[in-house]
Amino acid sequence: MWNRAKPLLTLAEKIWHGPNGNSSKAFGLAEYETQYERLYGDFAQTVRALIKNEVAGRTDIPSVQWTKARPKDAESLSKKLADRGLSASIAIADEIKDLAGVRLIFYTDSDAEAFVQARVIPSLFDVEWREVKVHHPIAENKQQKYQGIHYIIRLKPDMVTMNPRLWRFSGLRCEIQIQNILMHAWAETSHDILYKSPLADGFGKKERGELDVTLRHVADAYLRRAAYTFQHVQETNASLLKGNDLYQRGIRKTLFEVADNNELSEVLSVLSDHTMQRIDNIEAEYPGILSALLIATERAQTRPRKDTQTSYGVLPGTEYPQILNAALEVMSRVRYLAIAQTLHGYIKLFQIATDNEQRKSVLEELKKLAENNLQVWKQHGPIVQYVVMQELAGLDKSQTELRPVLETIWREQLSTELESVGGGYSQFVITTSPVKPSDAVREIRAAALSDVFSAFDRAPTDEDRYRLSAILSDATRLPNQGYSNELCASILEDADTIIDFFRNRLGSFSLEFRAHLEQQI
Numbered sequence: 047m048w049n050r051a052k053p054l055l056t057l058a059e060k061i062w063h064g065p066n067g068n069s070s071k072a073f074g075l076a077e078y079e080t081q082y083e084r085l086y087g088d089f090a091q092t093v094r095a096l097i098k099n100e101v102a103g104r105t106d107i108p109s110v111q112w113t114k115a116r117p118k119d120a121e122s123l124s125k126k127l128a129d130r131g132l133s134a135s136i137a138i139a140d141e142i143k144d145l146a147g148v149r150l151i152f153y154t155d156s157d158a159e160a161f162v163q164a165r166v167i168p169s170l171f172d173v174e175w176r177e178v179k180v181h182h183p184i185a186e187n188k189q190q191k192y193q194g195i196h197y198i199i200r201l202k203p204d205m206v207t208m209n210p211r212l213w214r215f216s217g218l219r220c221e222i223q224i225q226n227i228l229m230h231a232w233a234e235t236s237h238d239i240l241y242k243s244p245l246a247d248g249f250g251k252k253e254r255g256e257l258d259v260t261l262r263h264v265a266d267a268y269l270r271r272a273a274y275t276f277q278h279v280q281e282t283n284a285s286l287l288k289g290n291d292l293y294q295r296g297i298r299k300t301l302f303e304v305a306d307n308n309e310l311s312e313v314l315s316v317l318s319d320h321t322m323q324r325i326d327n328i329e330a331e332y333p334g335i336l337s338a339l340l341i342a343t344e345r346a347q348t349r350p351r352k353d354t355q356t357s358y359g360v361l362p363g364t365e366y367p368q369i370l371n372a373a374l375e376v377m378s379r380v381r382y383l384a385i386a387q388t389l390h391g392y393i394k395l396f397q398i399a400t401d402n403e404q405r406k407s408v409l410e411e412l413k414k415l416a417e418n419n420l421q422v423w424k425q426h427g428p429i430v431q432y433v434v435m436q437e438l439a440g441l442d443k444s445q446t447e448l449r450p451v452l453e454t455i456w457r458e459q460l461s462t463e464l465e466s467v468g469g470g471y472s473q474f475v476i477t478t479s480p481v482k483p484s485d486a487v488r489e490i491r492a493a494a495l496s497d498v499f500s501a502f503d504r505a506p507t508d509e510d511r512y513r514l515s516a517i518l519s520d521a522t523r524l525p526n527q528g529y530s531n532e533l534c535a536s537i538l539e540d541a542d543t544i545i546d547f548f549r550n551r552l553g554s555f556s557l558e559f560r561a562h563l564e565q566q567i
Contacts, residue, residue, distance in 0.1 A: 074136040075127060079120035087117035089215045090146040093199070093222065097150065100170055107164040108157035111227060114149040118142070143177060143198050144221035151230045154277040158224050162195060167222060171199035194225040228269045236261050289320035297321065298338040306352045307364040310342060314372035322379040332384045336377070336391050343373040344398055370395065370404055374411045381415050382422060385433040388415060396451055409454050416458040420466035420479055431459055431490045443497060444504060452501065453513060459494040460521035462537060480525035483533045491540060495521065499547055508559050518544050519566050
């Protein structure tokens with residue numbers, strides 16, 4: 047079959063390949079200019095066409111916004127060879143890797159990275175991995191501002207064998223550059239000004255140097271910032287579209303109709319990361335969403351795990367603890383927008399928990415709701431603690447199963463400090479401030495003390511009394527610094543109330559618990 051195709055090749059192509067079809071012919075600059083520049087141009091166009099054909103219609107990778115293919119022109123090659131002391135070389139194809147070049151332009155760095163991760167280039171071509179370069183400013187390159195990813199590739203032998211039109215490109219190398227569109231514009235401008243327009247010796251050196259400095263400043267002050275901004279806009283819009291898709295399908299309907307926990311996990315991820323914080327009237331819609339979320343989470347407890355068979359083996363399915371944590375994450379996104387509903391949601395999830403690890407996860411989120419968050423207090427005062435107090439008033443606090451929930455809340459309500467956590471990748475900052483006394487704060491503390499006293503009187507064991515007495519002890523601690531005389535007086539007044547409470551019950555305590563109280567007080 048292939049013997050009949052060979053006559054289609056030109057004599058020049060046969061000469062290029064030699065008897066074995068290998069592009070091993072050596073050539074110098076003069077031959078490149080007259081014979082091979084066009085061949086490398088055709089090769090670059092072919093590489094570009096192969097890439098465009100591979101990605102056409104694919105939705106799993108970002109679109110290539112623009113492509114460029116070119117041979118290295120003889121003038122640029124001459125300068126490059128001279129700079130390297132290779133002007134007389136007759137092995138240019140071995141010395142210079144980018145005689146053929148293809149540039150792939152993407153809107154943002156994240157698009158370019160997604161394209162690289164999809165491994166389109168390695169799947170199509172043989173990559174010289176030792177020659178792959180990720181360009182970015184470092185000391186070794188004198189902080190050059192150019193950024194991009196460069197591959198050096200050859201056509202795969204089987205691709206060449208199967209297509210006679212590609213025989214003449216066998217063994218040729220091509221450089222594939224991957225860049226964002228802003229860096230492409232900068233690189234083209236810089237290259238045209240600084241390299242393609244040489245000045246005579248003794249003329250304009252200072253001013254040309256100033257242009258180089260200006261271009262570097264543009265890269266630092268504008269392009270990088272603009273690229274990050276474009277990337278942020280693109281990622282935010284992608285997130286909006288994901289959230290919008292779930293919202294249009296109907297959040298409650300989707301939660302009720304999931305087929306298994308794998309699907310529920312995906313829905314909860316979209317709900318948490320892309321949807322909840324963007325619902326315009328979340329205060330009105332949250333109760334219904336929360337109700338559906340709690341029902342879906344409870345249903346997940348009884349569903350069997352659904353494993354997925356893949357080419358790499360069995361991928362374990364999602365189990366209930368993962369669903370619980372995902373549901374808690376959804377609730378955390380809007381915990382302060384519907385305080386009462388979120389509180390009762392946590393209580394419901396705690397009640398249906400089947401082991402201590404699940405209960406611990408719920409209590410950790412409950413603590414975050416009930417705690418004296420400094421940022422919330424700055425804007426709204428003790429509104430969260432007040433709403434929680436009102437909701438506790440309607441609960442039957444004698445339920446043994448609610449003890450850990452109630453004790454978590456009481457400990458936070460009686461705390462005398464506000465706290466916020468901040469920082470970034472390189473630091474973790476905890477900021478504290480004393481509670482600011484007010485009528486609302488006094489009412490919250492009084493209600494919490496009353497609840498703890500009642501729980502203490504119901505406590506069946508000393509172990510229960512130890513825990514409750516620790517909460518009361520914490521309530522009498524002054525903040526580390528910066529507290530007012532008014533707060534100090536309020537805490538001392540509460541301390542007197544606590545001491546009177548214990549004094550009136552000393553006769554009913556065990557000797558061990560009396561000793562504990564004496565040491566504590």
